[in-house]
Amino acid sequence: MKDIIICRCEEVKLSEIEKAIEDGAETIDGVKRRTRAGMGLCQGKTCERLIAGIISEKTKKSISQIIVSTKRPPVRPVRLSLFKGEEDDE
Amino acid sequence: MTNKCDVLVIGGGVIGTSVAYSLCKRNYSVMLLERSELASGTAGATDGYITYHTKKPGIHLDMGIQSGGMFDQLAYELHDAAGIDIEYEKNCGSIQVVDREEDYPYIASMVKEQHEQTRLDVAMYSIDELRKIEPALSPSLIGGLYCPTAGKVNPMKMVFAFAAAAKNLTCKIMENTEVTDLIIQNGRAIGVHTTAGSYYADYIVNAAGTWAGNLAKMAGLNIPIKPRRGQILVTETLAPIIKTTMQCARTTAIKLNPKMLETLPEKIIRMGTGFCIEQTADGTLLLGFTREFSGFDRDVTLEAIDYIAARAVKFIPALEDVNFIRSFSGLRPYTPDGLPVIGKVDEIEGFIMAAGHEGDGICLAPLTGEMVAEIISDTELSFPVENFSYKRFA
Numbered sequence: 160m161k162d163i164i165i166c167r168c169e170e171v172k173l174s175e176i177e178k179a180i181e182d183g184a185e186t187i188d189g190v191k192r193r194t195r196a197g198m199g200l201c202q203g204k205t206c207e208r209l210i211a212g213i214i215s216e217k218t219k220k221s222i223s224q225i226i227v228s229t230k231r232p233p234v235r236p237v238r239l240s241l242f243k244g245e246e247d248d249e
Numbered sequence: 250m251t252n253k254c255d256v257l258v259i260g261g262g263v264i265g266t267s268v269a270y271s272l273c274k275r276n277y278s279v280m281l282l283e284r285s286e287l288a289s290g291t292a293g294a295t296d297g298y299i300t301y302h303t304k305k306p307g308i309h310l311d312m313g314i315q316s317g318g319m320f321d322q323l324a325y326e327l328h329d330a331a332g333i334d335i336e337y338e339k340n341c342g343s344i345q346v347v348d349r350e351e352d353y354p355y356i357a358s359m360v361k362e363q364h365e366q367t368r369l370d371v372a373m374y375s376i377d378e379l380r381k382i383e384p385a386l387s388p389s390l391i392g393g394l395y396c397p398t399a400g401k402v403n404p405m406k407m408v409f410a411f412a413a414a415a416k417n418l419t420c421k422i423m424e425n426t427e428v429t430d431l432i433i434q435n436g437r438a439i440g441v442h443t444t445a446g447s448y449y450a451d452y453i454v455n456a457a458g459t460w461a462g463n464l465a466k467m468a469g470l471n472i473p474i475k476p477r478r479g480q481i482l483v484t485e486t487l488a489p490i491i492k493t494t495m496q497c498a499r500t501t502a503i504k505l506n507p508k509m510l511e512t513l514p515e516k517i518i519r520m521g522t523g524f525c526i527e528q529t530a531d532g533t534l535l536l537g538f539t540r541e542f543s544g545f546d547r548d549v550t551l552e553a554i555d556y557i558a559a560r561a562v563k564f565i566p567a568l569e570d571v572n573f574i575r576s577f578s579g580l581r582p583y584t585p586d587g588l589p590v591i592g593k594v595d596e597i598e599g600f601i602m603a604a605g606h607e608g609d610g611i612c613l614a615p616l617t618g619e620m621v622a623e624i625i626s627d628t629e630l631s632f633p634v635e636n637f638s639y640k641r642f643a
Contacts, residue, residue, distance in 0.1 A: 169531075182413070183424060189286050192293055192405045195531065200485060200574055229577075231549055236485060236572035244559020245517060 165213070166206040168199020176210060180217045186226040187211060200236065203228055254278040254421070256625060257441060257450040259428055259464060261285075262292040263404060263610050264603050265456035266411035267618030273418035275626055280448055281412070281420055282441070284427035284460075288408040291458050291610060294547075294579025296481065296527050296535045297336075297404045298494050299612045300343045302396035303501050305359060306366040308636050309588060313609065314369060315632060316616035320400060323615050331413035336403035336530040342493040343399030344379060345501060346564060347391040351509070352502035359505060360394050371396045385490050385565045393498055401494055401527060404611050411618075423448075428457075431467045437598040438468065452625050454601045459545075459580040461590070461604030465639075468597050472590055472639045474605045476580035478541040479521075480553040482561075483575040486532035490567065497524035497560070520553055524560040536561045536573070540581070540608075549576040581607045584642075589613065591620055591637035601625065602639060 162174045171194045179193040187203070190196055190210050197203030197210070207228060215222045254277075258269045261283025269281045283289075299320055301313025324337035347353050357373050364371055374382075375392045382395060416422055423445065432440040432447070440449035457464045462474035500523040503509045510518055521540030528534050539553045554576055562569045584590060584605040594600045603621045606613050616632055623630050 182409070183287070183422070185424075186286060188289065188293075192286075192288050193409060198483075198531075198533075198575075202575060231576050232551075232554065233573065233576070236574045238569070239484070239558040239562050239571055239573055240569035242555045242558035242562075244556050244563075245514070 165209050166194075166196035166199065168201050168205070169195040171196040173213070176213055177217065180214055185214060185218055185220070187214070187228040188226070190214065191228060197228060252446060253449045254280045255450060256452045256454060257282060257448055258454045258456055259441070260456035260458055260461070260604070261287040261408070261412070261422070261424065262290050262456065262458050263408050263411070263614040264458060264606065264617055265454070266408050266415065267614040268454050268456050268603055268621045269415040269420045270411045271618035271622035272625065273415045273420050275622055276419060277625070279415065279420040280450070281415070281422045282426045282428060282443060282448070283422070283424045286424050287412055287422070288405045290460070291579050291581060292404050292408045294481070294577050295404050295479065295611065296525065296537060297402040297529070297611055298343070298525075298527065299400035299402060300396070300494060301612065302343060302363065302369065302371050302394060302399060303345060303496060305505070306362050310363065310367060310369070312616060312632055313612055314367060316613045317400065319615035320402065327410040327414055330417060331410045333406055333410035333413060335406045335410050338401045338530070340398055341401050342382070342395065342397045344383065344493050344495045345394040345498040346379070346386065346495055347393045347498040348563070349499060350391060352498050353391060355502040355505040356394050356498045359501065369396065370398050383491055383493055383495070385567055387564060387566050390564065399494060402611060403530060407611065407614070428464060428467070431600075433468065433597060436596070438600040452599050452601060454603055454621055456603045458604050458610070459582040461582060461602070465602070468594070468600055470594060470596060470639065472602070472605075473585055473642050474590065475542065475583045476545050477583040477607065478539060478543050478546065478578050479537060479581050479608070480539045480549050480557065480576060480578040481535055481537040482554060482557050482573045483577070484534040484536065484568070485572045485574050487528070487534065487571065488532070489528065490534070491526065491528050491565070494527040495525060495564070497564070499523070516552065517556070520556055524557065524564070526561060526564065534568075534571075545580065547578050547580060549578050582610070583607050586641070589617065589637055590639045591617060592624060592634045594639065
């Protein structure tokens with residue numbers, strides 16, 4: 160099979176994800192820490208399900224057993240200047 | 250599979266994997282037990298500073314300088330042994346930025362002491378001089394300490410590289426294996442019960458970081474390592490905008506003169522008064538950080554996002570139009586005096602501590618690993634271990 164890009168934001172290829180799984184990654188975060196897949200602008204919204212599928216296929220675990228990544232704010236990118244910080248208190 | 254080895258290392262973070270690697274280089278058979286996954290705790294939720302210039306002269310600074318100096322060789326060694334680039338950037342430099350007039354004299358006097366007592370290359374600069382090094386810094390700032398020898402690294406890559414290098418030698422890595430109890434016989438630790446069977450060894454190393462206090466409790470020891478939460482924001486990727494790592498000098502000034510806390514709002518004190526900024530090899534900026542006592546809670550808070558984002562724009566005005574894409578938090582293993590706990594334990598033979606590095610784990614990991622291997626092999630120590638005894642808290 161051709162080596163395709165799975166994580167579009169960080170341009171992580173299928174072969175890199177397979178290699179991470181061979182190295183012991185069994186969760187979305189395990190793959191992410193090794194490859195940066197899911198660390199980009201969309202924070203895994205596009206590739207996470209694909210990666211779950213690849214882990215499932217490789218490890219023979221059912222997809223429901225694959226631990227999803229920790230979800231953190233923001234849902235969409237947010238401009239830093241929207242925050243006022245310490246000045247609130249002064 | 251055999252369940253017996255020379256050394257059991259508990260903890261798959263930067264300290265545990267460094268210890269495992271140092272032991273494997275000396276031909277010990279090692280099993281590393283990690284309750285979750287490698288780099289899933291503190292090492293996977295931090296920045297990658299190799300800095301020491303924030304410390305007052307003394308053992309902490311000395312250890313930082315010595316351990317920091319080990320990265321030169323380590324980066325090559327790990328690349329050869331594991332094929333992993335830990336993204337070590339030697340001499341990227343680091344600036345402690347002063348944003349309040351009152352902090353300046355404290356930082357300046359610390360720099361003077363550092364300069365007199367160590368061979369560290371540090372000096373104070375005006376904001377105009379600093380802006381020649383980092384043009385992105387706001388001209389409204391005051392100045393700061395610049396240390397050109399500080400470095401940075403990718404902490405997660407460092408863990409995976411230590412682990413892979415150890416695995417290629419004599420280490421077996423067991424993830425999803427949580428220690429449930431220590432097996433102690435006639436005053437000697439001989440093994441551990443885990444969620445995945447029991448394992449036995451001549452030595453057991455407690456490198457469980459933030460969780461090391463709980464593990465020590467299983468041995469009946471009261472070692473005051475507490476979780477301290479650090480929240481960090483990640484921006485979208487940018488073209489290189491800064492090359493140094495930067496911290497706000499306020500936290501250091503407060504350490505030198507705790508009275509300053511009285512003038513700060515309660516909420517800022519609760520979040521730890523700090524700020525730091527680093528651009529990673531991938532181009533994202535890591536904006537930090539809080540230091541909060543909130544138990545083992547790893548949530549992120551809107552309060553901290555607000556605080557960090559605003560400080561980032563204050564320090565680097567060009568960031569006002571930059572988006573942040575992620576927030577995360579990690580637990581730092583705090584000890585009351587800021588120093589790690591390293592070395593043998595009197596009460597239980599064969600049980601060795603290597604934890605409690607708080608925010609310095611990345612920088613201090615290479616030397617900590619060597620020290621533990623030297624203790625176990627009973628060879629000359631690279632750095633005196635006495636100051637790191639858990640007994641200092643008694």
